[in-house]
Amino acid sequence: MANQQLFLGIDCGTQGTKALILDASSGQVLGHGSAAHTMISGPDGRREQDTAQWLDAFTQATHQALASAGVDGQAILGLSVSGQQHGLVLLDDQGQVLRPAKLWCDTESTPQNDHLLAHLGGEIGSLERLGVVIAPGYTVSKLLWTREHYPQLFNRIASILLPHDFLNHWLTGRHCSEYGDASGTGYFNVRTRQWDLQLLQHIDPGGRLQSALPQLIEAHQPVGRILPAVAAHLGVNPDAVVASGGGDNMMGAIGTGNIQPGVITMSLGSSGTVYAYAAEPAVSPQPSVATFCSSSGGWLPLICTMNLTNATGVMRELLELDLAAFNTLVAKAPIGAEGVCMLPFLNGERVPALPHATGSLLGLTTTNMTRPNLCRAVVEGTTFGLRYGLDLLRANGLEAQSIRLTGGGSKSPVWRQIVADIMDTTVICTEQSEAAALGAAIQAAWCHSGSPDSLADLCERCVKLDPTSETRPIAEHVAASQKAYECYQQHVATL
Numbered sequence: 001m002a003n004q005q006l007f008l009g010i011d012c013g014t015q016g017t018k019a020l021i022l023d024a025s026s027g028q029v030l031g032h033g034s035a036a037h038t039m040i041s042g043p044d045g046r047r048e049q050d051t052a053q054w055l056d057a058f059t060q061a062t063h064q065a066l067a068s069a070g071v072d073g074q075a076i077l078g079l080s081v082s083g084q085q086h087g088l089v090l091l092d093d094q095g096q097v098l099r100p101a102k103l104w105c106d107t108e109s110t111p112q113n114d115h116l117l118a119h120l121g122g123e124i125g126s127l128e129r130l131g132v133v134i135a136p137g138y139t140v141s142k143l144l145w146t147r148e149h150y151p152q153l154f155n156r157i158a159s160i161l162l163p164h165d166f167l168n169h170w171l172t173g174r175h176c177s178e179y180g181d182a183s184g185t186g187y188f189n190v191r192t193r194q195w196d197l198q199l200l201q202h203i204d205p206g207g208r209l210q211s212a213l214p215q216l217i218e219a220h221q222p223v224g225r226i227l228p229a230v231a232a233h234l235g236v237n238p239d240a241v242v243a244s245g246g247g248d249n250m251m252g253a254i255g256t257g258n259i260q261p262g263v264i265t266m267s268l269g270s271s272g273t274v275y276a277y278a279a280e281p282a283v284s285p286q287p288s289v290a291t292f293c294s295s296s297g298g299w300l301p302l303i304c305t306m307n308l309t310n311a312t313g314v315m316r317e318l319l320e321l322d323l324a325a326f327n328t329l330v331a332k333a334p335i336g337a338e339g340v341c342m343l344p345f346l347n348g349e350r351v352p353a354l355p356h357a358t359g360s361l362l363g364l365t366t367t368n369m370t371r372p373n374l375c376r377a378v379v380e381g382t383t384f385g386l387r388y389g390l391d392l393l394r395a396n397g398l399e400a401q402s403i404r405l406t407g408g409g410s411k412s413p414v415w416r417q418i419v420a421d422i423m424d425t426t427v428i429c430t431e432q433s434e435a436a437a438l439g440a441a442i443q444a445a446w447c448h449s450g451s452p453d454s455l456a457d458l459c460e461r462c463v464k465l466d467p468t469s470e471t472r473p474i475a476e477h478v479a480a481s482q483k484a485y486e487c488y489q490q491h492v493a494t495l
Contacts, residue, residue: 006030006071007448008079008236009441010058011248011434012163014039014049014103014270017057018434019065021076022441027461029432029441031069035060040100045107045348048100051089054163055170062234073235079226080243080444081171082251082436083164085184088142091159091169098153101163102142104184105271105306107348110355112148113141116186119202123287130199131190132183133287136348136355137306140186144203154204160212164245171242172224175214180250180300182216183292190291190299191281219244219295219443220452243447246295248436249273249302255439256404256430257463259296259455264390264400266419266427267435268409270310272386275302276398284396288351288389295443296455301396303351303389308382309408311344311359315378319371323412326375331414333376335421335477336484338368341491342381351389352492362491379418380481384488387422402426404465406435416469421477422485429469438462 005024010017016036022029035057040048066073086104091097102109113136120126126133134140139162147154161169162185165177182188187199195216200209217223223242231238245251249267252258256265258277267273275292278299283291294300316326345357361377403425409415410429420427432438442462446455 004075005077005445006075007441007444008062008065008076009082009437009439009444010061010079010167011082011251011437011440012054012058012167013084013248013436014105017054017061018437019061020434020437020441021065021069021071022438022445022462024442024445024458024462027464029438030071031065031067032434033061033064033068045110047103047106049103050100051097051166054167058167059234062236066235074237076236076240078241078243078444078448079236080440080447081164081167081245082248082440083162083167083181083245085162085181085247085249086137086139087163088139089161089163089166090146090157091161092156093158095159095169098156099150104137105347106142107136107355109141109145110136112144113138116141116144127283127285127287130186130188130196131281131283132186132290132292134186135350137350138184138186140199143209147203155208157208157212159214160209161214164247165214168223168242168245171226171230173227174224176217176223177214178217178219178244178246178295179293180219180295181247184247184290190293191283193293217244219246219297220447222447241444241448243444244295245440246443249275249292250295250300251436251439251443252406253277253294253300253439254296254442254455254459255432255435255437255463256406257459258404259294259459262400264398264403265435266386266403266405267407268308268405268415269407270308272305272308272382273302274386274389274393275300276393276400282396284392286392286396288353289392289396297452301393301398303392305351305382305385305389306347306349307344307385311346311382312378312409314346315375319374327412327414329372329375330379333370333372335480336487337373337376337380339363339365340368340373340377341488342377343491343495344378344381349385351385354495357495379415380422380484381488383418383422384485387485390423400425402428405429406433408433413471416471420471420473421481424473424478426470426472428471429466431464431466
């Protein structure tokens with residue numbers, strides 16, 4: 001078909017890389033591909049990845065997506081990368097990676113974050129200065145950690161990149177960053193959209209970090225053309241334009257059509273996020289609300305919980321259940337799991353703000369300690385964290401008639417009903433559960449069009465809601481869920 005306009009969207013996440021081929025003229029997704037990553041875990045909360053795995057997975061997922069779409073890679077007009085936020089990739093002056101990338105879920109730099117937060121004047125000082133409260137997962141404390149633990153290596157830093165910036169660098173040879181992903185570094189002012197150079201100067205008075213920063217570009221601007229060797233390696237058109245890309249939450253917002261006020265996106269992935277578009281940087285007084293920039297020219301007030309499908313996955317492994325069996329057991333247990341409450345803080349937690357917390361099971365008795373109740377408790381516990389966050393966003397003036405659900409957890413009808421009941425709001429899934437990869441492909445089309453105004457048209461054409469997934473809250477369930485949520489809040493208060 002001659003009138004197709006093909007774009008490649010890539011989402012490099014914690015667990016793997018996903019690729020998707022979008023025909024922007026029809027709004028149809030033609031093919032998918034994916035490849036897994038492994039994690040390097042260590043004591044003290046170390047969570048790192050080998051960046052070479054990302055490149056392999058990028059290649060594998062792209063080849064798979066092209067094959068499944070049955071299209072010629074030479075027809076790809078543009079591509080865009082969504083990446084896990086906050087990760088730190090350090091390059092030397094030869095463009096070589098200095099050490100494994102420290103990830104968003106790495107808490108090893110918590111002492112360094114405490115030091116930097118004190119330097120900024122605590123949470124209030126950080127909010128006033130940057131518009132966000134730096135958290136242990138953010139990039140800035142990883143820089144100080146590197147300086148303290150690897151001083152020789154620190155002295156060789158020539159470039160500081162986020163995961164998606166690193167992939168853009170591999171694709172084009174250029175070092176740049178866009179405002180959305182930059183918002184999660186902790187050395188970027190979300191109100192003025194500029195790097196906070198003084199904070200980097202505090203970490204390194206020599207000025208090395210300042211000179212290693214990538215150039216900031218607008219969300220609709222291209223990074224450049226794909227390098228011929230990389231184009232050949234991926235099997236795509238060497239004239240394809242590489243769009244700015246962005247963080248996974250920013251791309252997920254585009255991929256769920258969340259580019260104007262009134263829509264809430266909730267992502268049920270390894271971590272849980274809730275966010276909405278804002279035209280102004282109305283910074284919440286609540287430290288847990290991160291008023292990041294969006295990758296569509298506005299802002300994206302967001303809350304992130306550190307534990308979601310990773311917690312349900314651990315429970316499934318413990319009880320040796322596949323997904324279908326797990327969901328069946330969740331549905332068997334009553335709301336509130338007969339008093340079994342799980343605080344699923346296996347990775348520490350950001351919302352509620354408990355970085356040193358661990359997970360716990362509470363309220364167990366000889367009669368309620370059943371497999372269904374344990375399964376239900378982990379799903380409810382993770383969803384209560386999202387409810388806590390949604391309440392913070394609502395307190396900051398956020399309003400929405402419905403919630404758009406994405407991520408792996410959204411595929412479960414049982415979980416959708418639990419979300420609808422706990423939030424007392426109708427939920428609906430987008431047809432594409434890979435919202436970040438779709439958002440990246442839409443952004444590539446936007447960038448290729450050269451018109452800043454075309455994003456809304458593209459979202460209207462390419463983002464489709466799945467009417468069969470629409471789930472409304474049930475009044476009796478809402479009341480019972482509220483009681484269980486209050487019980488969860490009492491348990492959290494004791495921490």
